Amino acid sequence: MTHYVLIGLGILIAALTVVSVFGLLPSLRIVPDDTHFDFTRFRRISFPISALLSIVAITLFFTHGLNFGIDFKGGTLLEVRAKSGTADIAAMRTTLNGLSLGEVQLQQFGGPAEVLIRVAEQPGGDAAQQEAVQKVRGALGDSVDYRRVEVVGPRVSGELLAYGMLGLMFAILGILIYLWFRFEWQFALGAMIANVHDIVLTIGFMSISQVDFDLTSIAALLTILGYSLNDTVVIYDRIREMLRRYKKMPMPQLLNESINSTLSRSIVTHVTVTLALLALLLFGGQAIHSFTAVMMFGVVLVGTYTSIFIAAPILIYLGVHTTRGEAPETVEKSEKKPNAAAKK
Amino acid sequence: MLYFTRWKALAIILTALVVCLCAVPNFFPEAQVKSWPTWAQRRLVLGLDLQGGSYLLLEVDSNYVKKEKLDQVRDDARRVLREAKIGYTGLNVRNDAVEVRISKDTEQATALSKLRDLSQPLGGLMGSSGQRSLEVTDAGSGLIRLTVSQAAITERIRQTIEQSIQIVERRVNELGTVEPVIQRQGTDRILVQVPGLQDPTHLKELLGKTAKMEFRMVDTSVSPDQAQAGSLPPESELLQSASPPPVPYVVKKQVLVSGAELSDAQPGFDQRTGEPIVSFKFNTTGARKFAQATSENVGQPFAIVLDNKVISAPVIREPITGGQGQISGNFTVQSANDLAILMRAGALPAPLTVIEERTVGPGLGQDSIEKGELAAYVGSILVIVFMLLTYRLFGVFANLAVAVNVAMIFGLLSLLNATLTLPGIAGIVLTVGIAVDSNVLIYERIREELRGGRNAISAIDAGFKRALATILDSNITTFIAAAVLFYIGTGPVRGFAVTLGIGIITTVFTAFTLTRLIVAAWVRWKRPQTVPI
Numbered sequence: 056m057t058h059y060v061l062i063g064l065g066i067l068i069a070a071l072t073v074v075s076v077f078g079l080l081p082s083l084r085i086v087p088d089d090t091h092f093d094f095t096r097f098r099r100i101s102f103p104i105s106a107l108l109s110i111v112a113i114t115l116f117f118t119h120g121l122n123f124g125i126d127f128k129g130g131t132l133l134e135v136r137a138k139s140g141t142a143d144i145a146a147m148r149t150t151l152n153g154l155s156l157g158e159v160q161l162q163q164f165g166g167p168a169e170v171l172i173r174v175a176e177q178p179g180g181d182a183a184q185q186e187a188v189q190k191v192r193g194a195l196g197d198s199v200d201y202r203r204v205e206v207v208g209p210r211v212s213g214e215l216l217a218y219g220m221l222g223l224m225f226a227i228l229g230i231l232i233y234l235w236f237r238f239e240w241q242f243a244l245g246a247m248i249a250n251v252h253d254i255v256l257t258i259g260f261m262s263i264s265q266v267d268f269d270l271t272s273i274a275a276l277l278t279i280l281g282y283s284l285n286d287t288v289v290i291y292d293r294i295r296e297m298l299r300r301y302k303k304m305p306m307p308q309l310l311n312e313s314i315n316s317t318l319s320r321s322i323v324t325h326v327t328v329t330l331a332l333l334a335l336l337l338f339g340g341q342a343i344h345s346f347t348a349v350m351m352f353g354v355v356l357v358g359t360y361t362s363i364f365i366a367a368p369i370l371i372y373l374g375v376h377t378t379r380g381e382a383p384e385t386v387e388k389s390e391k392k393p394n395a396a397a398k399k
Numbered sequence: 400m401l402y403f404t405r406w407k408a409l410a411i412i413l414t415a416l417v418v419c420l421c422a423v424p425n426f427f428p429e430a431q432v433k434s435w436p437t438w439a440q441r442r443l444v445l446g447l448d449l450q451g452g453s454y455l456l457l458e459v460d461s462n463y464v465k466k467e468k469l470d471q472v473r474d475d476a477r478r479v480l481r482e483a484k485i486g487y488t489g490l491n492v493r494n495d496a497v498e499v500r501i502s503k504d505t506e507q508a509t510a511l512s513k514l515r516d517l518s519q520p521l522g523g524l525m526g527s528s529g530q531r532s533l534e535v536t537d538a539g540s541g542l543i544r545l546t547v548s549q550a551a552i553t554e555r556i557r558q559t560i561e562q563s564i565q566i567v568e569r570r571v572n573e574l575g576t577v578e579p580v581i582q583r584q585g586t587d588r589i590l591v592q593v594p595g596l597q598d599p600t601h602l603k604e605l606l607g608k609t610a611k612m613e614f615r616m617v618d619t620s621v622s623p624d625q626a627q628a629g630s631l632p633p634e635s636e637l638l639q640s641a642s643p644p645p646v647p648y649v650v651k652k653q654v655l656v657s658g659a660e661l662s663d664a665q666p667g668f669d670q671r672t673g674e675p676i677v678s679f680k681f682n683t684t685g686a687r688k689f690a691q692a693t694s695e696n697v698g699q700p701f702a703i704v705l706d707n708k709v710i711s712a713p714v715i716r717e718p719i720t721g722g723q724g725q726i727s728g729n730f731t732v733q734s735a736n737d738l739a740i741l742m743r744a745g746a747l748p749a750p751l752t753v754i755e756e757r758t759v760g761p762g763l764g765q766d767s768i769e770k771g772e773l774a775a776y777v778g779s780i781l782v783i784v785f786m787l788l789t790y791r792l793f794g795v796f797a798n799l800a801v802a803v804n805v806a807m808i809f810g811l812l813s814l815l816n817a818t819l820t821l822p823g824i825a826g827i828v829l830t831v832g833i834a835v836d837s838n839v840l841i842y843e844r845i846r847e848e849l850r851g852g853r854n855a856i857s858a859i860d861a862g863f864k865r866a867l868a869t870i871l872d873s874n875i876t877t878f879i880a881a882a883v884l885f886y887i888g889t890g891p892v893r894g895f896a897v898t899l900g901i902g903i904i905t906t907v908f909t910a911f912t913l914t915r916l917i918v919a920a921w922v923r924w925k926r927p928q929t930v931p932i
Contacts (some may be wrong), residue, residue: 064780068798071787075795085789088850134763181458181754185603188756192600201598202763208754211456222887229879237872271822274892277884278829278899281877285833288873289840296865320836320843323789327782327839328832334778335825340770342448342763343825 085326086319094314094363095307095371101364105252112259119262124269125205127219129176129212131188134203135195137168144170147195154190165341169202181208219273223254226277230284238291241373246287249366253283257353266345275346279353282328286321286362293317294367298375306375310367321359329355401860401919411912415803418905421810442813446820448891449768451761452594457606457751459563459587464556464749465495468547472533473497475517476545485510497545504541511537514545521550556587559748564589567751569744570605589751597760609706609750610741612658614689616651617700617712623647641708642729648709650702655692660685664742666735669727675735678725679742686722694718703728705738757890771824778828779805782835790842793932796921797838800914804834807905808898817901820894830902833877837910840873841866842932855930856922863915870910878903 125132137143144161147170151159157175164171174191177183184206192201207215227250234243257279261268293313301309332354335347403411424432424442432440447454469492476497480487486502487510501510518533532551538544560583567589571579580592596602618635626637626649634652639645662682669676681689692701693715702712703726711728730738783801786794808827812819845862853861881903884896921927 061776061780064777064784068780068783068787071784072795072798075787075791088846136762181752185753185756189600192598200760200762201758202760204756204758206753206756208752210458211755218887222883226880226883229883230876233875233879270888270892271895274822274884274888274895277880278877281880281899284876284880285836285873288876289869292869292872316847317843319846320839323839323843324832324836327785327835328829330781330785331778331828331832334781335774335828338770338774338777339825340767340774340821342767342770342821346822346825 084319085322090315090318091311092315092318093311095310095368097364098368098371101360101368105365108259109252109255112255112262115259115262119265121258121262121268122265124267124272125173125207125212126269127212127216129184129207129209131172131174131184131191131207132203132205133172133174133188133191133201134164135170135172135199136166136202137170137199139168139198141167142170142199147172150194151191154194156187156190170199176209176212181210184208215270219270223273223276223280226280227251230280234288234291238295239375241370241375242291242295245366245369245373246284246291248369249283249287249361250280252365253279253353253357253361256357257349260352261349264348266348271343271346272349275349275353278350279358282354283358283361286324286358287366289320290314290317290362290367294370294375306371310370314363314367318363321363325355325359401856401863401915401922403916403919408916411916415807415909415913418810418814419803419806421814422806422812425809425813441816443809444816444818445764445768446818446823446891446894447592447594447757447764448759448821449764449771449819450594451597451759451764452592453596453599453602454755454757454890455591455593455599455603455606455753456584456755457567457589457591458754459556459559459589460750460752461552461556461587464559465547465552466492467749468552468555469495469497472517472545472547476514479513479517480510483509483513485513495546498538499543499545501541501543507537507541507543511535511543514543517545521548521554553586560587560589562748563751566745566747567591567606570740571602573740573744574602574605588754595761597758599756599758603753603756605737605740606751607753608741609747610658610744611706611746612661612742613654613704614656614692615654615702615704616692616696617702618649618651619699621649623649638702638704638707638709641705641710646709648702648712650704650709655701656681656685656688658742658746660688661742664739666732666739667725669725672727674727675730675732676725676727677730677735677739677742678723681722683722686720689722689724690718690720694720705741710738767821771821775824775828779831782831786835786838790838791931792921793838793842793918796914796917797835797842799917800838800909801831801834803913804902804905804909805831807908808902811901811905812898815897815901817897818894819898820891822891823894823898826895826898826902830899830906833874833902834906834909837866837870837874837906838914840870841910841914845930846932849930849932855927858930859918859922863918867911871907874903874907 135142142163144163148159148161151161151172151174156177159175160173162171162173163169172191174187177187188204188206227247230250231243231247234246254276257276261272266272290313293316294310297304297309297313304312329351332347332351335343336351339347421441424435424439429442432442473490473492476499477490480490480499485506488500488502490499491497501507515535518531518535521530521532530548530550532548534546534548536544536546564581564583568581571581571591571593574593574596576593576596578594580590582590584590591602591606593599593602618632620632621630621635623637623646626635627647631637631649635649636652638648638650640648660682662680662685664677664679667676667678668674697715697717700712700714703710711726726738779801783798786797788794790797805827808830811817841862844866845858848858848861849855851858878900881896881900885893885900888896
């Protein structure tokens with residue numbers, strides 16, 4: 056079935072390519088050429104909204120918390136498939152609860168035969184975790200296929216969490232330093248505020264949806280960071296260019312021009328990334344489901360919004376000005392220069 | 400921006416082509432690739448999450464190492480004091496140090512200097528790190544304290560890990576698995592990856608045993624019951640039998656021959672009873688010691704002790720001079736086989752604990768590959784169609800560049816013998832998204848320049864010039880994130896970081912060279928007055 060779909064799409068591509076080469080397609084403009092939306096004025100709405108959402112996200116984090124996966128919490132995770140074709144979760148639950156392993160969660164995972172079993176971390180160090188997984192294997196025996204077994208001891212989980220958090224901080228710091236070198240400090244600061252905003256909102260999303268927070272979530276967070284910054288940098292690059300070219304243009308207008316002229320690119324790129332993520336979300340399977348879901352939220356929803364409505368307008372407050380007090384003087388100087396050159 | 404010298408164009412195409420060709424070995428069966436010259440054999444390695452297998456992280460018990468070290472210091476101190484005929488009391492290990500009380504004040508100074516001789520300078524590459532293995536202090540009122548320095552313990556753990564890796568390697572290889580990976584991780588850990596292993600229970604059993612084997616005499620002067628009641632001779636200890644139910648034995652502490660002196664061990668069957676047994680062979684020194692011990696003790700029972708459990712305690716009927724013997728001790732075929740493996744591989748210097756285990760069955764791996772492939776195809780096709788609809792002819796250019804880009808990612812991954820994981824496949828799909836972005840940046844800029852009133856060629860030129868700086872800036876930030884991810888991540892996550900990072904490199908390469916080259920070629924060929932973008 057999927058093969059036919061792929062072949063069909065392949066033929067579509069071939070046809071479109073031929074048509075494109077001969078210039079027979081109408082040009083598609085997602086964003087009209089003369090778009091002039093006043094994004095900076097929108098900051099009076101977007102900033103309070105963002106602040107509110109961030110507070111909600113932080114509150115959620117402290118009240119709901121994150122659903123820590125075994126990477127960070129320790130414990131045992133087994134993905135099993137019943138050989139009979141349908142798993143009797145109730146019976147399995149009774150069997151496993153009889154092992155006195157504390158909290159045991161069972162959950163349908165994918166098809167009707169697949170069950171995800173989580174056993175909480177056992178008291179008594181690393182050896183105790185190993186005993187627990189042996190007990191579960193013994194109790195379920197040969198009635199199931201063991202598709203995945205993961206056991207993380209208490210020390211490793213602690214380290215993974217520490218490394219993950221450190222990594223996140225180092226990434227933000229590294230990017231900040233790079234931007235500081237490449238732009239002015241105001242830009243680096245603006246990008247960092249946008250960064251933190253992205254991460255806070257995504258963590259809020261993870262708290263609401265209660266997706267597993269594990270090492271792949273850290274990977275998702277870092278990728279979201281990278282993408283959101285990618286966007287921010289594209290807009291900042293344009294702002295810098297405009298700052299050099301139009302020295303007297305009022306800042307809000309300059310920011311608007313910059314955002315509007317990169318808007319088409321932002322949207323086209325986000326459509327392509329969304330398409331790629333959508334394919335991963337729909338066809339990539341359970342193993343990367345939460346990873347792509349988090350990424351979808353972070354990259355598509357938050358990342359785009361942040362770079363347009365937060366990262367760019369915030370520069371107004373961070374003291375990036377077009378006419379910086381001494382600006383008229385510089386204009387004079389630059390006007391004098393040709394004269395000076397002419398004298399020689 | 401649109402002018403390329405012939406050499407430059409050639410170099411770009413050649414680079415792209417060579418990198419793409421590196422991916423070729425992946426499309427041929429492994430057996431066939433093996434017959435190729437070695438430089439052509441580099442290929443992608445599938446991660447354990449895709450091909451199935453077991454990942455174990457083992458940690459050496461550092462407390463055990465420390466305790467062993469302290470016990471050794473205590474024994475050394477006893478020997479030194481006895482040799483010097485210095486009277487002492489209360490020689491003991493207390494609070495991570497060895498303490499001893501010298502009986503006579505007059506001997507205090509001699510004792511101190513004798514004990515100080517035990518302390519050795521710690522090596523290290525420079526030979527003089529200034530640190531010593533022991534710190535010997537006078538704690539007053541005749542008490543001498545010998546503290547083992549942290550550096551000495553670290554050094555001992557390092558040695559322990561190195562020896563352990565060799566033993567682990569031998570034991571894992573005995574399982575007959577394909578290409579297991581055994582590496583040191585950090586200071587006190589060993590990583591074991593065994594592709595294709597579905598159930599690591601047996602492997603964990605093998606690795607969980609220290610397998611310290613000793614041949615010792617059974618102490619027949621007291622019965623086990625008397626020993627349990629408290630009349631245990633100081634040179635003996637009470638040990639339990641290995642097979643249930645536990646039977647106590649009184650065994651002398653002195654070791655006649657140790658497992659280190661074995662040269663071979665094989666599982667087999669007893670010719671008379673048909674029971675599974677393990678037959679073993681000593682090396683020359685072991686054989687000599689064993690011959691001497693057995694000829695001195697005919698008629699007495701001796702004990703074969705494994706990890707402080709008695710496997711069997713046969714009576715010596717006649718001197719065994721051939722250096723060979725066999726152990727029978729309620730074995731099953733499996734346990735006889737395991738014991739032979741452990742005896743051949745040798746003892747671990749310290750116990751290892753499994754602190755992390757991840758096993759993926761082959762079914763899930765295959766499913767993941769199929770799902771990953773499908774997602775990759777669908778994702779790429781959607782992006783390609785969208786690009787064609789948006790940029791028409793330039794969409795074709797972009798798709799060509801992206802196709803080369805993906806081929807180059809596979810080429811580079813193969814060249815680095817990198818591991819492809821499921822998140823890694825996700826990374827490639829995302830890279831398709833980013834790679835397209837670089838083209839989008841260029842094309843949107845060209846559109847803008849056209850709107851600004853430039854003519855076709857100058858707009859294309861300016862579009863490239865202005866967009867490339869942005870492409871570099873925006874990709875470096877993502878690259879920083881990927882680099883951090885690579886550094887902190889393990890396994891699948893690291894696989895994601897690798898493909899994301901390599902994807903960024905190839906994206907920047909294609910944007911700066913290939914896309915430009917294609918557009919330049921088109922401009923030279925068509926001399927366009929308008930840009931169909």
